[in-house]
Amino acid sequence: MSALPQSTLKQPKNLSPRIQWLRDYYFKGTERTWNNEFTCFTTGTPWDAQYNEMTFYIVPETYTLMQTMYQSFRIAAHTVAIPDGFFTWSIPERRAWFNKEVMVHYLPHEILPGDLIAGARFNTQTSMCLSKSEMKKRTKRVMGKNGARKKMKWFHDHGFGNSGATSGHIIPDYAHILHHGFKTVYKEIETIYQQLSPKEKKGQKGNTLRAMMTAATMPRDVALAYAQTCQSLAHEQSNPSRKEELLQMASNLAIVPWEAATTFWEAVQSLWITHMLVMSDENYPGPGVSFGRIDQYLYPYWQYSLARGMDREFGKEILKCFFIHCNTAYDAMIRTGNNGITAGYGQLITLAGVGKDMHDMANDLTFALLEVIDEMSPILEPKPNIRLHTNSPDALLDKVVDMVASCQGAPFLLNFDERSMAGMIREAKKAGIQHLINEDNVFDYAPVGCLENTMVGNDRSGTVDNNLNLAKAVELALNNGRDFFPVIDPITGKVEKVKQVGPKTGNPKTFKTFEDFYKAYELQTRFIIKKITELYEESESIRAVFHPTPYLSCLVKGCAQKGMDITQGGAEISFTTLEAVTYATTVDSLLAIKHLVYDHKVCTMDELINALKNNWDGFEVLQTMAKNRTPKYGRDDDYADAMGLRVMQLWTDESWNYKTKSTARQFRPGMLSWNYWVGSGYILPATPDGRKKGQFLSNAICPVNGADINGPTANANSVGKVLGGKDHPGEFMDYVNLLPNGASHTITFNPSILKDPEHREKFKAFLRGYAVNGGSALQINMLDPAMLKDAQKHPQDYRHLLVRVTGYNAYFTSIGKELQDEVIARVSHNKF
């Protein structure tokens, strides 16, 4: 029995029969006769393989399945006839040719009934295109005794976190394609190629640029293949209006994306083909391949077509088709289950935000897109991120609040411009790239994936590639650089002896003051950061040699100019991000140690360590004190938040000290956490803040679950303070943001905050205040515990129930029980 009437579940509305059918069809899932699941292709050599496990090293759920996937894709692969001399070409040229061949000649080019946008199948697992000896080398470096996989597993099993060179997570230069077409891109690359010396042409630069030229023609040929499908469907079509649509689509596809777009329909068509082929090129369906400021670069086309008679609703209809296409990314493993891989796609669109003069840029297309989201919801892709700031217009905030009010688990994120831009400016200074990011262009930043701020069209910042448990440094400091417990291999059950893994920072029982302890913690923090940068080097350097993405390289400024694939650091802005996990757990643990052992002498260090080694069993009073009587981050308590800032400065400063060796990518700090705060909770031992092993760690920049007892403003103020605060003359608009990537912050509100117009105004004011005092990104949760509990019992009744977990959203019924319980706990906590 559901506790609330069904009507509280958001329902789609104002859908035409066309869109209703497409949407319903999409949600039929496995019952569909058509889908976009992975299709696998091989060169036919016995050593060939498709699955690049390294791109999933940051997804621990895949670890036990790596070998299975590796093998099953191989077995399922169709053979593509390769030309003579194929293996004498360079790897990027082979990949460019192979992917183009698959997309143009092997994958079918289908149009769904009524669809206005072409480009249906794109989920592929294509051959690595390696020769036998190359594959042997790669296999050794990935799977060998001392290989990347083993090191990654060690790092994960010991509770440090995870790291891997990951695909996606970028905003390609889509606007360039819309405005100029691939023809221009092709010419640009060709010009650069022609200027190479004969020697360079034979070398890596030449190889890369030739591969990119091949790749740049792929979208043209794919579009032409779809144009043919449209032609023949039109020929068979008896309904005159559909016939006309198909003919128009054929005509669009004959132009874009090779040529510049003119009409809105052409522009969206161009965008979609261009975008979907990125996912094909990387064999990576979706995560973080984001659109950037779609309401800005599509706007001229929107205006053009509206002025020439396009019905506004038809424009929205085109966008709705585009939305359905984005969702088909989820088909990748539709029959085998997503195994954690496909749960958080995040093809992000960015809406509104300031322009150069700090005025808001929301326009009619922004609102049309918001209407589309509202009318299509609940649906997951593309994920909207709305940029707010202190001067966001009322009309935009009204719409945001309406959507928060009407969507349970409203499917969007809010980004805050002032704080975000301050972070980007800081990153430019730190990395010495003020010519690429400065006050004249920083307003054009956009988030990828969820909230990870990057520049657009020239920036790969590896925003999910390194996930580090800061709390590991506390554990090491408490045990003189050793793990608390021996690691037991989860598969073999083999017990590994506890070894000295970190530096010897001294027996903590001998520390006289908290500063002595902090010194040890500081050294261990520097150690774990060094450790993760070394681990990243493994997969990063292998990818740079064996996994080029020449098509994506065509869409990112810098690659053609340097003659360097994006995987080798070709992008003009080439960072990799260190995403800290367990931040608040770490801060609260340090506060607890200071309070319990040094300031109030509630216990000795010996007793505390003993309690932690016993997982607090037998030490319940001390544990309860640690949980309830020690200062906590997240309450706007200046004392506790000062510790938060100290921890933040330490680890962020340290991260700027590293670059990848193979690709010269600068590490930069951020806080995403994704869902690691759940999984790592089972690995990391009990922590001094009173947490037992197995309980969740803190999520991104959020306070420890339940610690934020002073309400949303206090929570937000703490976040703003530890990011560096405001009122710093000389900084960008007086803001400091130590995390250029941004930080995921979630606040759960009771729905009563939106109960009437008066309260909605107050909520809008909260959002404006957040732009002053808060962080760079915020998710609003508005959930009912009763509804969620019922959804656990009756998942079949809640197929469409969306929830937000960190920066990614998911269908509630598709996430694990622990996460479900976690979501419920958060909501219930509202009653604290």
Place this chain on the structure above:
Amino acid sequence: MTAITGIVLEIQRMSTEDGPGIRTTVFMKGCPLKCVWCHNPESIRLKQQVQWIGSRCIGCKLCVTTCPNGALSFDNGIIIDRTRCKGCGTCTEVCPSTAMELLGKRWEVNSLVHELLKDKAYFLTSGGGITISGGESTLQTKFVQQVLIQLKHHGIHTAIDTCGICNQHALDMLLPYVDCVLYDLKEMDPQKHIVFTGKSNDGILKNVRFIIEYMNNHLYPREVWIRTPLIPGKTAYDENIVAIAHYINLLHSKAITRWDLCAFNNLCKDKYTRLGISWELENAPLLTKEELMHFEAIARENVYNPALVKTSGSTRIEGDEVLVAKPKKMSGC
């Protein structure tokens, strides 16, 4: 400066129920009334009190062994002998879980003001500010005056929420620093007022006239919100609402910008249990939505400006599960 201190029960951030905009509400301790429906019985006594919150307790009994007055015992829960407890708070200091809680914290003016300024950004974006509530906001007059002066010095919008029982000297001290007064008119029948609250409404009616006159002379940007608690079987009857409406008509002032009808709230039930007090209204039901709408209609029909009337609070949910909002500290009404 010599440190003037006050006893504050609680500070609530991001309050949306205590005046315009987003506010931080300071619940002062101590109230001259004893309303039978009081939602904050822990605010009535000026002195600090101890309470035990069972759901937090881990049963370690540290409080029992530490109490210097032998006021605590354990019998399937902590039992507080109120005749022995002096409210010293020793137990609350040793309690590892905050199950033993000291109601009332002594604040100095400066540190309280520092705390209250933390949400200034939100006050500015929302037109909000600080509300001094209670208990009774005017009782610790000197302390509250100093707090208000400092807040005005920082340009913060201020409000006091008062039951109206105070001497005019207190109002003289506070009104110059108050932008908005939330004023309770609970019951017009003086006899019933005594039964319900322990005091006659004479002083209350006198003070409201005084405040309105003050506001009339110092209008912009000052305002008064009248608040009436709708208590089933007590204040919630037609004649009372009509009488209050007529009284507001007599007051008739530009300064009156709102008349809130606050629906009875039973979320305080366990507060009474914790304080060892039995509560007459323990089993009283919430108003139904229809009842609330009925009183709203009567109020609108009888008051000179129907637009003044607003309603707030939860009504009964028909159905199998009641999803309640976070218990809100309501003002003294």
